[in-house]
Amino acid sequence: MTAVNDIRAAAFKLRGGLWTALFLGVFFLAEPVSAGAVTAGLLLVSLGQGVRFWAAGCITRYRGEQVGAERLVTWGPYALVRNPLYIGNGLIGAGWGLLAGWKALLLFAIAFLVIYGLLIIPWEEAFLRQKFGREYERYMERTGRLFPRRWNGEDLDGPFDLSILWKSERHSVFVTLAGTVLLLFRAL
Known part of the structure; x- marks a missing residue:
């Protein structure tokens, strides 16, 4: 394993802690912002959590220190992009950024x-x-990593397990809500 792969493996394993560090960086840089920035920020945070809900309901396992996959999920938001959970994170973080200033x-x-x-x-x-x-290579050819490449209108339908949301997303929802409330207090 190369040094880069060691770093990548560590980043994956520590991604929850890295997310916390990102939030803390945003929080400590926070300054008062306009009502428009607060509104836009809250909309992005909500959209991001919605994307995470949609993506999480399509997969059976995604929390863990090791990469794992029981099957290749190519439906739902995964028909549009390969990493919808991270797009959700990006939208949440961008919303937090709007709540905290440029x-x-x-x-x-x-x-x-x-x-x-x-x-x-x-x-x-x-x-x-x-x-x-x-x-997976064929899947990569038709979907973008973080941005949709092309979509023929197919593949949105597929298994969706609502029970996964509470099992898997409750931690994310709590962190998102807590972070958003803390930033709202700093923003106003």
């Missing part, structure tokens, strides 16, 4: 792209490519 938003954007775009996502993709082979 310096915090800039810090979040740069750190998020480095942590997720250069470390965590490539680590997951290497695992998925190894496990699912050509099936």
Whole structure:
């Protein structure tokens, strides 16, 4: 394993702590913002959590210190992009950045792209490519990593387990709500 892969594996394992560090960076840079920024920030946070709900309901397992996948999920938001959970995180973080001011938003954007775009996502993709082979490569050809590439209107329908949301997303919801409330107090 190369040094880069060691760093990627550690980033994946510590992604919850890295998310907390991102929030703390945003929080400590927070300054009062306009009512419009608060409104836009709250909308982005809500949209981000909604995307996370949709994505989490389509997969059976995603919390853990090791990358894992029982099957290749290509329906729901995964028909549009390969990493909808991280898009949800990005929207939440961008919303937090709007609640905290432009310096915090800039810090979040740069750190998020480095942590997720250069470390965590490539680590997951290497695992998925190894496990699912050509099936994953075809999936990569038709979907973007974080932005939709092209979509033919198919594949949105697929298994969705509402019970997963409470099991898997309650921690994310709590963190998102707590972070948002703390930033609202700083923003006003």
